[in-house]
Amino acid sequence: MIIGVSASAESDVRQSAQDLLRAVGGGLLIGLPLLFTMEMWFHSFLLPSWKIVALFGVSFVVVIGYSAVSGFRRERTRTELLVDCVQTMGIAIVVSAVALLLLGRIGPDIGLRDAIGKIALEAIPVAFGVSLAGSQLASADDDDGEEQGMAGDGNAVGTLGRLVVAAGGALLLALNVAPTEEPVLLGVQAEWWLLALVVAASLAMTFAIVFYADFRGGKTLDRGEDPLDHPVSETVAAYAISLLVSLVLLWSFGRTDGVSASAIIGQVIMLGVLASFGAAAGRLLVGGGASSSRSEA
Amino acid sequence: MRQNWLEWLALVVSILAVVGVVGFLLVDGVRDEGRPPLPLVEVRVAEAYQTPHGWLVPSTVTNDGDSAAEALVLRATAEIGGEVEESELTVDFLPAGTEVDVTFGFSAEPDGEVSVQVIGFRLP
Numbered sequence: 001m002i003i004g005v006s007a008s009a010e011s012d013v014r015q016s017a018q019d020l021l022r023a024v025g026g027g028l029l030i031g032l033p034l035l036f037t038m039e040m041w042f043h044s045f046l047l048p049s050w051k052i053v054a055l056f057g058v059s060f061v062v063v064i065g066y067s068a069v070s071g072f073r074r075e076r077t078r079t080e081l082l083v084d085c086v087q088t089m090g091i092a093i094v095v096s097a098v099a100l101l102l103l104g105r106i107g108p109d110i111g112l113r114d115a116i117g118k119i120a121l122e123a124i125p126v127a128f129g130v131s132l133a134g135s136q137l138a139s140a141d142d143d144d145g146e147e148q149g150m151a152g153d154g155n156a157v158g159t160l161g162r163l164v165v166a167a168g169g170a171l172l173l174a175l176n177v178a179p180t181e182e183p184v185l186l187g188v189q190a191e192w193w194l195l196a197l198v199v200a201a202s203l204a205m206t207f208a209i210v211f212y213a214d215f216r217g218g219k220t221l222d223r224g225e226d227p228l229d230h231p232v233s234e235t236v237a238a239y240a241i242s243l244l245v246s247l248v249l250l251w252s253f254g255r256t257d258g259v260s261a262s263a264i265i266g267q268v269i270m271l272g273v274l275a276s277f278g279a280a281a282g283r284l285l286v287g288g289g290a291s292s293s294r295s296e297a
Numbered sequence: 298m299r300q301n302w303l304e305w306l307a308l309v310v311s312i313l314a315v316v317g318v319v320g321f322l323l324v325d326g327v328r329d330e331g332r333p334p335l336p337l338v339e340v341r342v343a344e345a346y347q348t349p350h351g352w353l354v355p356s357t358v359t360n361d362g363d364s365a366a367e368a369l370v371l372r373a374t375a376e377i378g379g380e381v382e383e384s385e386l387t388v389d390f391l392p393a394g395t396e397v398d399v400t401f402g403f404s405a406e407p408d409g410e411v412s413v414q415v416i417g418f419r420l421p
Contacts, residue, residue: 016303045365045392046421049326053319083308090311093318111395116321123318 019134020091026133027095030172031126035099039179043253044117052120055252056089059124063088063131066168069161069286088134092127093119099126128172159228162283166238169282170245170275177274178249187266195269202242202273206280207235217284238283242275243268249275334366334420336391338413340373345406354401354411358388366391370416371399375407382407385416 106115369388384401
């Protein structure tokens, strides 16, 4: 759009090839841990088709949300945004299919339904990586004049945007553990007072990471005008979102079917440790909010 | 909005991939009647071979149901030298519509038919 005016067609193609390669690289960076997770392979046939489609649809919505908040092409229309996100999912499917082929997880002797289910499930984390590659991982001089890297221009991201990104970060980190057995064991075996301590520790650590630890993109303790733009309320809101993301993930992988409420709460809190850290990392990544002050340092 | 052939190619391939995967799963989801696992075992007696540790009979297990079976236990029964002999094995996972190759072992070549019984399985 902007760059196409002066550049020759050839360098245009080279630019596009770079974009695609970055998308594939980012997709693999985020997707590989789950491509190597046995439970992900099994869930392709343990989950019914409608649930896989539903999860794929939810991740599509997340990709749209993330793109809208942090997209690297600010000037695109809604239709363009949507088409870009379809392309993100498409690239993810292709990357996931090739990776599963190379890992020997799909092939001629695997049922078609099983193979497609595996491709669709593994495409979800890959799609998040592709989406990230489009915004966070682009080099600064990629598109001349265009500002890249969200930490620099985070003021454009409002409180709501920060919470959307917090949900994305929570999903990204918790997704790596959600399909495994560990959250079930941790949640079922923990006593109530242990769970209470875990909640307190999660809140304290994420609060400290975002507001005290002086990470790039971290914030000071000044409050903004928005009621959610206050360190305590933002931390609590992000934690609530993290717990919600954990619950959705556990439901996705059938961990809540026929399980008692207390066991579900235990699992949600344990998986919420990862989710809340992911949410904190996500918020650091976008910086922003009225009280952002360190991103330029 | 797409500037060159490579971007167009990426877009077309992407749309095909998304439509293909989602379409396939949707059609499969509609066809899925929620039937329970239906394990079928084809015993290939003709392909049986001898080893120092017994006579091995390759078999193929398929699942004609709509849902997967976990920890499927199969028991094959055959008559060998006038005596009934049993061979038992477990299939970890039997997804719907998938073939799993297994092998039953006997002490010697079975006299006639090898019959297979499903002992049980877990619904995942």
